[in-house]
Amino acid sequence: MTTRGSLGRDYDAGAVIVQQGEDGDCMYVIQAGQVKVVREENGREVILDVLDSGDFFGEMALFDREPRAASVLAIGQTKVLTIDKKTFLRRIQEDPTLAFRLVEKMSGRIRELNKKLSKGNK
Amino acid sequence: MIIENSKDTNMPELQNGSKVAVIGGGPAGAFFSFFLIDLAKRMDLDVHVDIFEPRDFFKPGPRGCNMCAGIISESLIQTLATEGINLPPKVVQRGIDSYVLYTSTGKTQIKTTIDEKRIASVYRGAGPRDLTKAKWKSFDGHLLELAIGKGARHKKAKVAGVNWRKGRPEIKTNDGESDLYDLAVFAIGVNPANLKMIEELQLKYRPPKTAKSHIREFFLGQDRVNEYLGNNVHIFLLPIPGLEYAAVIPKGDYATMCLIGNGVDGDLVNSFISTLQARRCLPEEVDPKGSCRCSPFINMKAAVGAYSDRIVFIGDCGATRLFKDGIGAAYKTAKAAATTAVFQGISERDWNRTYLPTYRLIENDNKIGRVVFAVNGFIKSRKYVLGGLLRMVNGEQQRPDSPQRMSGVVWDTFTGSAMYRNIFKRTIHPSFLFRFSWNTVREISPIGRNQATKED
Ligand SMILES: Cc1cc2nc3c(=O)[nH]c(=O)nc-3n(C[C@H](O)[C@H](O)[C@H](O)COP(=O)(O)OP(=O)(O)OC[C@H]3O[C@@H](n4cnc5c(N)ncnc54)[C@H](O)[C@@H]3O)c2cc1C
Numbered sequence: 001m002t003t004r005g006s007l008g009r010d011y012d013a014g015a016v017i018v019q020q021g022e023d024g025d026c027m028y029v030i031q032a033g034q035v036k037v038v039r040e041e042n043g044r045e046v047i048l049d050v051l052d053s054g055d056f057f058g059e060m061a062l063f064d065r066e067p068r069a070a071s072v073l074a075i076g077q078t079k080v081l082t083i084d085k086k087t088f089l090r091r092i093q094e095d096p097t098l099a100f101r102l103v104e105k106m107s108g109r110i111r112e113l114n115k116k117l118s119k120g121n122k
Numbered sequence: 123m124i125i126e127n128s129k130d131t132n133m134p135e136l137q138n139g140s141k142v143a144v145i146g147g148g149p150a151g152a153f154f155s156f157f158l159i160d161l162a163k164r165m166d167l168d169v170h171v172d173i174f175e176p177r178d179f180f181k182p183g184p185r186g187c188n189m190c191a192g193i194i195s196e197s198l199i200q201t202l203a204t205e206g207i208n209l210p211p212k213v214v215q216r217g218i219d220s221y222v223l224y225t226s227t228g229k230t231q232i233k234t235t236i237d238e239k240r241i242a243s244v245y246r247g248a249g250p251r252d253l254t255k256a257k258w259k260s261f262d263g264h265l266l267e268l269a270i271g272k273g274a275r276h277k278k279a280k281v282a283g284v285n286w287r288k289g290r291p292e293i294k295t296n297d298g299e300s301d302l303y304d305l306a307v308f309a310i311g312v313n314p315a316n317l318k319m320i321e322e323l324q325l326k327y328r329p330p331k332t333a334k335s336h337i338r339e340f341f342l343g344q345d346r347v348n349e350y351l352g353n354n355v356h357i358f359l360l361p362i363p364g365l366e367y368a369a370v371i372p373k374g375d376y377a378t379m380c381l382i383g384n385g386v387d388g389d390l391v392n393s394f395i396s397t398l399q400a401r402r403c404l405p406e407e408v409d410p411k412g413s414c415r416c417s418p419f420i421n422m423k424a425a426v427g428a429y430s431d432r433i434v435f436i437g438d439c440g441a442t443r444l445f446k447d448g449i450g451a452a453y454k455t456a457k458a459a460a461t462t463a464v465f466q467g468i469s470e471r472d473w474n475r476t477y478l479p480t481y482r483l484i485e486n487d488n489k490i491g492r493v494v495f496a497v498n499g500f501i502k503s504r505k506y507v508l509g510g511l512l513r514m515v516n517g518e519q520q521r522p523d524s525p526q527r528m529s530g531v532v533w534d535t536f537t538g539s540a541m542y543r544n545i546f547k548r549t550i551h552p553s554f555l556f557r558f559s560w561n562t563v564r565e566i567s568p569i570g571r572n573q574a575t576k577e578d
Binding site for chain 1: 164203239454480
């Protein structure tokens with residue numbers, strides 16, 4: 001995985017990339033490998049999602065000032081690129097269409113959550 | 123479909139079935155096509171995009187190469203990742219995590235503030251002329267494939283001429299074909315030889331001012347690239363008249379040497395190669411002639427009149443960033459033009475309203491960039507000031523938690539990661555000026571000099 005030609009930072013299997021409850025000021029884009037999004041509730045771990053290469057996570061920190069809502073852990077060897085909040089917000093101010101993909105992904109996640117909720121209510 | 127009776131010929135816009143010709147499939151042309159199709163789909167608009175590009179980016183040597191140093195900046199890597207464009211390891215020759223700055227009085231190393239590789243070195247084509255087996259993939263080829271993946275058609279032909287017919291641009295290729303388009307996007311770079319094709323259009327367009335630069339490739343093999351260059355870009359700020367700066371960049375099996383300035387010629391290249399600083403970056407036995415060389419033009423000042431009805435110039439043939447992050451500027455102008463074409467229209471008024479601000483931002487920032495490089499030019503032949511700069515950077519690098527004032531300025535200037543106005547603003551901050559003056563005074567004082575930590 002630590003090829004000379006790859007970008008981002010390496011994480012070993014099980015390494016915590018984002019810690020639930022911590023403050024964050026960046027989002028992440030997976031360059032290689034997989035991660036799991038995990039929420040800890042009353043000492044119980046719930047896997048919310050598994051993300052692949054090209055997916056991003058931690059984007060909520062770019063828009064709100066709340067602590068991280070979930071933890072993100074590397075499943076196997078993983079490469080992740082960090083996107084700085086300031087770089088992102090400056091670019092979005094110059095080119096608002098940069099937010100399209102992010103909004104699209106976020107609305108996809110809301111859709112998924114709605115589906116899960118309605119299944120849970122049945 | 124050609125719209126014979128568009129609702130207002132003075133205010134043309136793209137409609138379902140509109141045909142767009144993109145002339146040049148380098149970064150600007152590929153980005154434009156990618157984003158035009160993407161944004162048009164979001165507006166339920168079906169446009170037909172033809173990219174005219176005669177080069178085969180998968181061929182080694184100049185035939186497949188758009189000739190540049192091949193550094194993809196930190197800010198562009200992040201922006202592209204947000205756009206869903208990630209550079210695969212096959213395209214990235216090397217992930218860069220530090221810059222080494224060589225001056226006439228010493229050198230210093232600046233590492234990324236976060237422990238992460240966010241700068242890529244790439245080959246625009248398959249690689250140098252003497253390449254026998256391509257282990258990596260062309261950057262331009264990769265972008266062109268992404269645009270084709272979105273739905274653009276690649277026409278492997280050179281455009282010979284463009285003229286007006288029925289109020290629309292007609293594209294004629296070298297192989298004798300011609301076709302009418304609703305919009306012609308020029309992404310043809312800065313080579314003056316390319317400009318003949320637009321003569322018949324009689325535009326107000328005045329091409330960018332250019333200067334000659336120089337690129338040379340040296341085969342080292344991966345082990346020696348690791349040993350001599352590592353994951354560092356090596357930057358040289360030396361008092362050689364006519365040379366703004368030079369760089370040696372690690373690639374897979376090669377080192378790329380790049381010289382930029384207003385007076386780069388054969389003599390200047392030779393005098394740079396014979397400096398102690400340059401020789402330290404390359405093994406002694408390497409032939410200074412290199413295995414592949416070129417002297418491409420570099421854009422020094424933006425074109426004038428970069429658009430009119432149904433016509434727009436993007437990337438290097440329009441405006442680009444002075445000396446740095448030209449591919450980042452190609453992305454910005456391409457995206458601004460695609461956004462304008464989809465959401466506003468393709469008339470001169472539309473470009474004026476939404477393309478011009480991006481163009482101006484780059485042009486105005488270059489004015490400050492000229493000041494930044496003029497200051498560099500002043501500093502590089504002033505021993506004590508240079509010493510002060512190196513001392514300040516070294517001090518900051520030893521204390522990563524302290525404010526990285528000078529390191530940040532040098533990093534952003536040479537990586538091309540920030541706008542020049544942002545860099546300039548930081549250099550006139552009182553704390554910056556105080557620390558810099560203090561370090562320079564310590565350089566002048568014999569006691570301070572003895573305590574200096576700089577390496578040579
Ligand atoms: C020495 C040097 C070093 C540089 N280093 C860097 C760097 O490290 N990082 C960086 O970001 N930028 C760098 N740049 C700048 C960078 O190369 C340019 O900004 C970038 O290539 C601009 O992209 P473009 O698509 O506008 O033009 P180009 O890359 O020049 O592409 C133009 C394309 O148009 C095609 N074309 C031309 N005429 C015709 C025709 N008649 N018909 C069809 N197709 C045609 C060409 O074949 C070519 O593919 C450097 C430039 C130089 C000169």
